[in-house]
Amino acid sequence: MATKKPAKKKPVKETKTKSTKKNPKKEMATVFIMGKAHEVPAEATIMGAIEYSGYQIIRGAGCREGFCGACATVYRLPDDYKIYTGLACTTLIEDGMWLSQLPAIPAQRPVYDIKKLEANVATFQKLYPEVFRCLACNTCTKACPQDLEVMDYIQAAIRGDIEKVMDISFDCLSCGMCAIRCPAEIVQYNVGLLARRLYGKYLAKESKQLKKRIKEIKEHKYDKEYQELKSMKTEDLKKKYYERNLE
């Protein structure tokens, strides 16, 4: 399984939800959205803060729960030289945060036919030769809002270890933060996606049960059972349903 990093890049602020009382008074904070100051609730997410300030988001919001990667955001904090990356939907604001959303990430992506590819390192050499320019600087890993070991899976791709790329990149959201920070101009998330597809199609062990069941269905094995169920009166069907045994 994917290695979990022991510590977050940025310590979780314990004060955020540690209210001891019910219905505490709302505290406010100042954030700079694309440079402009706004007063927003101190416990807001970045997305909440943007909407609270009156913006109607068109680009920069998707699933709003940390699955789609539409809301990549870069920010800086007061008295801190570092540039931070996060998803607007799951990152909490901090007082003095200066933030900007990235509406889309430019990324190269070759057109390919998965049926004509082979699950080996040559495929990466052909489709994503820039992968081999990796400097092992770890900037991609630091940029990942999912805390994935991005550099490790790029290194695995260089070695042709497709299973490892699949495993480490599994939770990737394609937000593009790694690609935008990479000094070697690699598009990590597309490499991960290709590796996962290669693994699923060529390397995952086949399920015999599945093959057998598909064959049975094609041979109309269940037609009779379906016909019986479909021709039953609702009352009888109900009885059968409530009496069915559970695994």
Added chain:
Amino acid sequence: MYPEYMNESLKKVTQSRNKRFELAKSGKPVFPPMSAEEREQVLDKFHPDYKPEARRKIHVGPNKGEKLTTEVADMLESHSRIKPELFDLAQADYETDILIIGGGGAGCAAAIIAMENGAKSIISTKLRLGDSNSMMSQGGMQAAVTSQDSPAKHYLDAIGGGHFDNKPELVRILTEDGPEVVKWLEDLGVVWDKNEDGSLQVLHGGGTSRKRMHSCRDYTGAIIMRTLMDVVRNHPDKITSLEFMPTVELILDNKGRCAGGILYNLETEEYFTVKAKATIITTGGYGRLHIRGYDTTNHYGATGDGLVIAYRVGAKLLYMDSVQYHPTGSVFPEQIAGFLITEKIRGAGGQPLNKHGELFVFPREPRDVESSAFIKECLEKNNGIETPSGRFGVWLDSPLIEMLQGEGYINKNFPAMHRQFIRYGIDITAEPMLVYPSLHYQNGGIEIDEKCKTNIPGLYVAGEATGGVHGRNRLMGNSVLDYNVYGRRAGKYVAESIKSVKLGPLTLEHISNYESELKRAKIKTDRIAPVLLPSYTPENVKKRQLTAHYQGTLR
């Protein structure tokens, strides 16, 4: 991190855990499942749909006189965004075989299969390709693959879960195509959770009699959706994706056949016409209408646009009075209120508990029953846990999963859930989650037959936008299956059906007719639909936005 006042209740959860673990491990039922009568009672008294104000009569259109979900009736009784007379339909901006409206799972599956059957398509999508509820499903997809299971058992589970209202033939197709879909997706490169010998890992879901939930950790939808998108993107010559360009009206030809749509570019505010031999609506659901004021698990664009445009051309809706609330929406911390907590948690042995640390319902009832039981526990029995912002919830005991399945199971199988909560200092391997029902799924929709056909020639629908497959309540894992099964079928049948199609002159007369019908029914409203995007602008800001020209209304 939970506030201190919850400690007493959390302690009770810990205290009762060992006993619950012993019972669960013994294989005996951890709580008696409800009988038919008990289900009816709890639904009638506590399900949000059963409140008198939850439904109202609609006064126009093909379902005129029927009672629909109030927010849906409001949305359907509204004006078009366009003035038909401003469009020159003689010269279409785009011409293609099939217009697919919606770039989620059903839309991409339809485009792929249509392409394999020789048809080109345009996908019109409101946000980015793949921005959809399909992307967000966590727990899995049902398919009867194991030897102790059968597609017919799956059929009975789905029909019983849907309160016997499902259209039988649609359920047969759904369940019988299941195993084939598992294979199809794997051949495209989906990485299913498997055992060492290659057999598929399966778990229970609410209302399943056999373990048949197939998953990709708890990123099932994300893995499937990104795979389908990748296939679409590998065929730019056959499939054109138009992003941030939702379809806001359908176009008919002079014989009443659906012949494409009017697209609206959200960014440049231009309108475009697409002429197509057939149209497939795959717009998904309506969670962002926040029915009955509920939080939702749905993505940003889930505003039921397909229902509106289909209804205006006369397509019939089915079971548009039934809303699904997912039992386990997050309710604390406030920042993630409404977020989905996958049913796979209960499939793996997680249990819902009241403030006394007691199990009060069988953990895997069908969703509507389970949700109603949660609401009853909180509102009637007063056994819920109050959050700092005044919401109520019940515990969802996840640490029990580690005891049942072994240490490390949560990190390996629920990385998304673990991540969601650790951000707020809650470690779900050691502490339970606090949950309450959240608006999740549109049970009803546009009525279709086995070939995804509506009552309007040339108009097809697949996925959550349809009605009939799930009756009045969908089981977990059947929507991922639904959008694959019916997305594929739509692609196949539409590609076959258009070979002989010759369109007549195009018209938008149905828009004017609908307007006249609104007038005759004496409906006075400034509502405009499709809604396109929800607004989360605070009231004090709205008051200053004096042009009243938000995205999502007229400009």
